[in-house]
Amino acid sequence: MRKIRSFTVMVCLVLLTSCSQNQTAKNSQLALIKTTNPSPVITDKSVKRNHVEAIKKDVSSFPQIYDVAVIKGKKGTLISYKVKHLYRFRMKQIEKDITKMLEKKYPKENFTVSSDYKIFLETVRLDEKIKSGKISKKKAEKRLQELIKMTEDIK
Amino acid sequence: MASNQKKVTPQQKSYQHLQQKHEIKRPILKNCIKAFFVGGIICVVGQAITYFYIYFFNFTEQSAGNPTVATMVFLSMLLTGFGVYDRIGQFAGAGSAVPVTGFGNAVISACIEHRTEGFVLGVGGNIFKLAGSVILFGVFSAFVVALIKTLLTMWGVI
Amino acid sequence: MLKGHQSWVFHNRPMITATGVTGGPFEANGKLANDFDLLYEDLWMGQESYEKAHRILLEEAIKITLKKANLHKEKVQFLFAGDLINQITPSSFAARTMQIPYFGLFGACSTSMEGLALASFVVNYQGAKYVITGASSHNAAVEKQFRYPTEYGGQKPPTAQWTVTGAGTALLQPNEPGMNHPVTTAATIGKVIDMGLSDPFNMGGAMAPAAADTIMAHFRDLELDPSYYDLIVTGDLGRIGHDTAFELLNKSGLKLERKQFQDCGLLIYKSNQPVQSGASGAGCSATVLYGHLLNELKKGKYKRILVVATGALLSPLSFQQNETIPCIAHAVAIEMNEK
Numbered sequence: 001m002r003k004i005r006s007f008t009v010m011v012c013l014v015l016l017t018s019c020s021q022n023q024t025a026k027n028s029q030l031a032l033i034k035t036t037n038p039s040p041v042i043t044d045k046s047v048k049r050n051h052v053e054a055i056k057k058d059v060s061s062f063p064q065i066y067d068v069a070v071i072k073g074k075k076g077t078l079i080s081y082k083v084k085h086l087y088r089f090r091m092k093q094i095e096k097d098i099t100k101m102l103e104k105k106y107p108k109e110n111f112t113v114s115s116d117y118k119i120f121l122e123t124v125r126l127d128e129k130i131k132s133g134k135i136s137k138k139k140a141e142k143r144l145q146e147l148i149k150m151t152e153d154i155k
Numbered sequence: 156m157a158s159n160q161k162k163v164t165p166q167q168k169s170y171q172h173l174q175q176k177h178e179i180k181r182p183i184l185k186n187c188i189k190a191f192f193v194g195g196i197i198c199v200v201g202q203a204i205t206y207f208y209i210y211f212f213n214f215t216e217q218s219a220g221n222p223t224v225a226t227m228v229f230l231s232m233l234l235t236g237f238g239v240y241d242r243i244g245q246f247a248g249a250g251s252a253v254p255v256t257g258f259g260n261a262v263i264s265a266c267i268e269h270r271t272e273g274f275v276l277g278v279g280g281n282i283f284k285l286a287g288s289v290i291l292f293g294v295f296s297a298f299v300v301a302l303i304k305t306l307l308t309m310w311g312v313i
Numbered sequence: 314m315l316k317g318h319q320s321w322v323f324h325n326r327p328m329i330t331a332t333g334v335t336g337g338p339f340e341a342n343g344k345l346a347n348d349f350d351l352l353y354e355d356l357w358m359g360q361e362s363y364e365k366a367h368r369i370l371l372e373e374a375i376k377i378t379l380k381k382a383n384l385h386k387e388k389v390q391f392l393f394a395g396d397l398i399n400q401i402t403p404s405s406f407a408a409r410t411m412q413i414p415y416f417g418l419f420g421a422c423s424t425s426m427e428g429l430a431l432a433s434f435v436v437n438y439q440g441a442k443y444v445i446t447g448a449s450s451h452n453a454a455v456e457k458q459f460r461y462p463t464e465y466g467g468q469k470p471p472t473a474q475w476t477v478t479g480a481g482t483a484l485l486q487p488n489e490p491g492m493n494h495p496v497t498t499a500a501t502i503g504k505v506i507d508m509g510l511s512d513p514f515n516m517g518g519a520m521a522p523a524a525a526d527t528i529m530a531h532f533r534d535l536e537l538d539p540s541y542y543d544l545i546v547t548g549d550l551g552r553i554g555h556d557t558a559f560e561l562l563n564k565s566g567l568k569l570e571r572k573q574f575q576d577c578g579l580l581i582y583k584s585n586q587p588v589q590s591g592a593s594g595a596g597c598s599a600t601v602l603y604g605h606l607l608n609e610l611k612k613g614k615y616k617r618i619l620v621v622a623t624g625a626l627l628s629p630l631s632f633q634q635n636e637t638i639p640c641i642a643h644a645v646a647i648e649m650n651e652k
Contacts, residue, residue, distance in 0.1 A: 029210075032206055032209070032210075116215050116216045116217065117209055117215075117216045118209045118214065118215035118216050118219070119215065121209060121210070150215065154215050154217050154218065162509075163509050164509075166508075167507075167508045167509040168509075170508040170509075170522055170561075171508065171509060171510065173557065173560060173561070174508075174510065174518045174521065174553075174557050176560075177518070177553045177556040177557045177560070178472060178515065178518055178553055179471040179472055179552065179553060179590065180471070181470050181471060182471075186468070235464045235466070236464075238464060240464065240466045241463070241464050241465060241466045241467075243466060244465070244466020244467055244468055245466070245468055245469060245587065247468075248468035249468075251466050252466060252467065252468070257466060260464070260465065260466045261465060263464070264461070264462040264463070264464035264465040264466070265462050265465070267462065267463075267464055268457055268462035268463060268464070269462075271361065271362035271363070271364070284462075285461065285462070285465065
């Protein structure tokens with residue numbers, strides 16, 4: 001009994017300390033735990049910011065989801081979001097609905113929609129890299145294509 | 156059980172009645188609460204490992220499942236080998252038996268136990284002594300469910 | 314001499330001149346650690362398998378017994394021993410090491426008293442000058458055979474019992490008047506009783522009627538009153554079986570006092586050890602009797618005791634095939650030699 005108790009205490013301590021150490025961290029380090037709400041990323045110069053903001057707003061209007069991240073590139077747009085906990089059983093249906101809505105509203109564009117945490121995390125990371133100027137527009141575009149491919153692969 | 160019950164003589168019945176009075180019952184509610192928390196802790200550890208794989212490796216949420224399961228089984232095997240897991244099991248019951256760590260424990264405990272009979276007949280023959288039925292019925296029920304789904308899609312129900 | 318239906322009275326009063334009691338690490342933390350002659354720190358006892366460790370337990374107990382009696386093993390005519398493992402190999406292998414003519418016994422956890430009764434009978438009728446009898450069990454070896462692997466994290470219900478790691482042996486020889494040793498005076502051989510219980514995690518409940526039956530038979534055959542004994546001690550009924558047996562006996566009209574009726578399975582461990590309902594195993598009654606209880610007799614705490622060892626005669630196969638658990642109990646009466 002005592003061993004078990006000390007074991008549980010240990011586990012709790014490890015979990016607590018590992019969470020509290022990241023207080024001064026970048027957004028991407030906590031992207032999966034708290035709401036980040038990243039601003040949309042554009043790798044294609046010809047696109048206006050307002051247009052992408054509008055896409056983000058449209059997607060955010062779904063009540064089942066929160067925290068939408070959008071990357072607009074030359075060949076396609078990657079949209080990732082988090083699904084609210086209670087709706088996680090209906091993730092597939094939500095994804096379908098969002099895709100349908102986007103295709104209807106913006107018929108000329110190409111959308112890739114994902115609720116996967118990994119895609120969301122990478123989107124936030126890409127955003128940070130672009131903002132800090134560590135990455136060129138060209139490389140960012142390439143990374144976006146990789147992400148889109150990755151998203152298509154897991155479907 | 157039904158056929159056994161029929162053969163009970165009145166004498167046996169009255170004894171069983173008397174015995175039941177003294178029998179210590181399993182504290183079900185307490186066990187449920189313990190199982191809930193220990194099972195929950197195991198799942199939190201699993202979730203942490205999933206996040207670890209998503210953050211530091213190129214795994215998506217879906218593909219991170221496999222390495223997470225492998226890590227959890229590995230951890231439970233270590234705990235079994237150190238003789239800790241059976242104590243957790245006595246405390247937590249289903250809380251530590253139902254998650255995949257319980258499966259790892261069932262495999263490795265049988266393996267440790269029969270090490271003395273040699274690698275082929277001992278370890279090889281007995282490693283799935285407890286987990287074997289999980290695998291058999293797991294695979295079989297997966298097959299049945301897949302069959303039903305295939306038929307339903309063929310008929311256009313789904 | 315046969316008395317009544319199923320009891321023997323030993324008029325020549327065979328003496329228990331020496332005992333040897335060995336135990337494992339769990340027993341070393343128990344209540345009766347001081348009454349053990351040899352306690353191992355490790356369940357493996359320096360062997361490569363638990364079955365071999367099991368054999369060592371018994372071998373060492375026999376060696377200690379011989380050493381205490383200052384006797385060479387060739388002087389001993391017979392060995393009566395048994396345990397719980399398939400084909401009682403640990404006892405037989407120990408008999409191979411000791412090279413003493415051997416009777417292998419199986420009475421599950423009642424083996425200790427089965428052996429003591431038979432050994433007393435043989436000695437009583439000049440069938441032997443020296444006889445060693447004993448029983449042993451090893452927690453991990455028994456769990457492996459009857460239940461799940463030792464490290465498996467299954468939850469045991471509160472009715473379950475903990476198998477004792479230990480061996481107890483005793484040397485019997487014909488009575489020599491004036492020697493201050495315990496003697497056996499009577500024995501009752503029990504019949505197999507099955508009350509239709511089939512839960513292998515509740516052996517105490519299954520064995521209680523067998524114990525009650527043997528105790529009642531003993532008092533009926535010998536025409537005695539329960540107050541004749543200072544202590545009536547059951548083998549390994551555990552908490553549930555002990556309470557049940559007590560109620561059964563009281564209902565049948567035997568006037569027992571609670572203080573007078575105890576259980577080896579409840580004596581051996583401390584209350585904070587995680588043994589659920591108490592101890593069990595062939596080694597349970599053997600170690601408690603040959604260690605603790607005989608010491609208490611010698612100290613004069615008790616004058617006469619009746620030891621009733623109970624056994625559940627199941628196999629791992631029989632309970633998986635939904636058979637009920639038949640049980641047996643044997644009783645032996647022990648008192649101090651008259652001075």
